[in-house]
Amino acid sequence: MLKLSRRLIGLSLLFCFVLTPLSATLAADFKREVIYQIITDRFFDGSTSNNNPSQSSGLYDSTKTNWRAYWGGDLAGIQQKMSYLAGMGVTAIWISPPVDNLNTNIPDGSGNPTASYHGYQARDFKRIEEHFGNSSNSWTEFDNLVTAAHANGIKVIVDFAPNHSTQNNAGEFGALYDNGALLGNFTSDTNGYFHHNANISGGGWDDRYQAQYFTLFDLADINQQHPTMDAYLKAAAQLFQQHGVDGFRIDAIKHLNWGWQYSLANSIYTFGDSFLFGEWFQGTTSDPLYRDSYKYANKSGISMLDFPLNTAIRNVFGNNANFSQIDSVISQEGSNFTWKEDLVTFIDNHDMARFLSINNNNNRLHEALAFTLTSRGIPCIYYGTEQYLHNDTSGGTDPYNRPMMVNFSTSTTAYQVINKLSTLRRNNTAIPYGSMSQRWMNNDVYIYERKFFGNVVLVAINKNESSSYSITGLNTSLPAGSYSDYLTGSVGGFSITVNSGSGGNNPVTNFTLPAHTVSVWQFTESGGSPQVGSIGPTNGQSGVKVTIGGKNFGSTTGTVKFGTTTATVNSWTPTHIVATTPSVTNGNYSVTVTNSGGQVSNPIQYTVLTAKLIPITFTVNNASPTSVGDYIFLTGNTVELGKWSTTWDGAVGPLLTPNYPNWFNVVSVAAGQTIQFKFIKIAANGSVTWEAGSNHTYTVPTSGTGSVNVNWQY
Ligand code: NOJ
Ligand code: NOJ
Secondary structure, three states: OHHHHHHHHHHHHHHHHHHOOHHHOOOOOOOOOOEEEEOHHHOOOOOHHHOOOHHHOOOEOOOOOOOOOEOOOOHHHHHHOHHHHHHOOOOEEEEOOOEEEOOOOOOOOOOOOOOOOOOOOEEEEEEEOOOOOOOOOOOHHHHHHHHHHHHOOOEEEEEEOOOEEEEOOOOOOOOEEEOOEEEEOOOOOOOOOEEOOOEOOHHHHHOHHHHHHOEEOOEEEEOOOOHHHHHHHHHHHHHHHHOOOOEEEEOOHHHOOHHHHHHHHHHHHHHOOOEEEEOOOOOOOOOOOHHHHHHHHHHHOOEEEOHHHHHHHHHHHHHOOOOHHHHHHHHHHHHHOOOHHHOEEEOOOOOOOOHHHHOOOHHHHHHHHHHHHHOOOEEEEEOOHHHOOOOOHHHHOOOOOOOOOOOOOOOOHHHHHHHHHHHHHHHOOHHHHOEEEEEEEOOOEEEEEEEEOOEEEEEEEEOOOOOOEEEOOOEEOOOOEEEOOOOOOOOOOOOEEEOOOEOOEEEEOOEEEOOOEEEEEEEOOOOOOOEEEEEEOOEEOOOOEEEEEEEOOOOOOOEEEEOOEEOEEEEEOOOEEEEEOOOOOOEEEEEEEEOOOOOEOOOEEEEEOOOOEEEEEEEEEOOOOOOOOOEEEEEEOOHHHOOOOOOOOOOEOOOEEEEOOEEEEEEEEEOOOEEEEEEEEEOOOOOEEEOOOOOEEEEOOOOOOEEEEEEOOO
16 A cells, blocks of 8 residues: 555656656756846736736826836736747746836936836835736736746746845835835834945946945845845745746846855755846956956856947947957956856847847847857847847937837747757757857958867858958868758858868868858767766755756766765756765865766866855954055855965955955855854965964854954964
């Protein structure tokens, strides 16, 4: 009897597994996805019943002439367009923040009413906005959307904006609710839930302290180190996971306490499978905080939107700059970001003019699209791009970059190109996991190769509107043979012949690359050893589940090793393995896959954390003297503290000094552990000075937040 019921349970579990659509799992490898970014209010009005809800009436404009009012788009509307999205090859949607937002109108400077239709003024992170769902702010429509998306093989990413609540000086004065219960507001903030600093301005945007602790555009700046806020925001993120979301786009990560975010990520990954990327707004790789941005991406477990590449894409395709701009961003970032293929790439978004507003040329848009979909990183397409949507009022910047979708045609060239290249991303591992190298380049022409072991994709783009180029001396790793254009000529492509050569340099028979053309040639190898291209999350403590993506794992379960330690395997398919982080000493590990035939894969880097992370404020007093360009850093005995590293990239920091000569940083460290640490000075010339005395020690609490305050030892 017992045996029989066990069997039945086993069977039903098996059924669950078989019936669960792939999209509901394995979010941790997002590289095979194509993301589509939606401003929910501006996509499709699926239900008129929520257009003018009673608790926030008057924020809706049925005439769609006030660009800062709600226009009716909602979660039901996205749900109704699911087959349109799936037909385009979209495999993930990023929706604007769906949580309950400001209920009042706040006039803009010129007296026009403005509403928080975009979602970036949350009042309750645990309820759904009534304009997007229903008048009781329940989760029904959100859940329906997630179910429909998953049934169509589409993952759901929620925009999460924990930096702030609503405007601090008007409307609801920052009032925050916990599932309907008032927590507090900015004006009578007796609990210290908010920071009360001035707006970020001028040089403050690049000042580490101001950027994180000052106020973003009058928005009440949440103090995430307050234990109530810390718990509230982490619980809200977990609620979204319980409602089935596959990932989070984290708003304004440059302006949120950086160290705290490591513990947010850890809390999400400890709960379950997810993919996180943040918005670190920056122009180029010469940005003053660029180094901080990749240090954060390499250590926090949170990837980011690729803003430097976005700038280059807009310059090159929009303003006709030389392709070398793109090429140098790709290589610079390639040497800085550990998991560069996780960067999320894009042509435009809701905070900048749409591409066609800067250059109203569909050829160029197709070229930029094809580039984004085949180059390194996870492509994200802004809603309407496939319908050539744009409004050029005031240069097409916010809010004119957020028009209502009007057409849903499935026959535009852009729609077809996205669909084809999404299929290629699923079928050829060179696109999600491969290296990217330039093979031929001038101002107008960029020919680049993606390569993952023997899987190769070669892409040729000529952005000149009238001149063709004759391409001579081109080499490729594609094996000898002839290749037809994967885009079947839809953007002017054609076939090429590859001849045999040596050392990965097979000469391509000379050809003419016509004006405004994109051609894509590809090869997938079969057989071979296991090839690992992805690991996610990129860090975690013992027990955290890790997804390894790649090729040739086989269908029979083999072995996963973290260093020399064999991990528990939770599931195994030819392309994806889920394994559990083993109980090993904290530190960086090479993870490898061995197939059932004993063949071993290439290694991929993963960081084993000491334990679950708790955000602690570390302060050192009287760390002086230092001169301009010298910084205080923190180092200590665990991987979270840099394992006694004394380098800029390895130690924690630079610390912040709003009250010189006292310095501090929030650092997410291992719960319940007694840690040892010291402060060091790294001088402008790179020389390192240790503080004297014995190591400081501190026992990290097992939950909440904490702080430790010591004097620099002379
Ligand atoms: C960046 C978002 O993308 C932008 O639209 C928003 O207004 C700010 N962060 C503040 O949340
Ligand atoms: C070397 C430093 O000189 C010392 O101060 C510090 O305590 C140790 N590293 C930690 O092992």
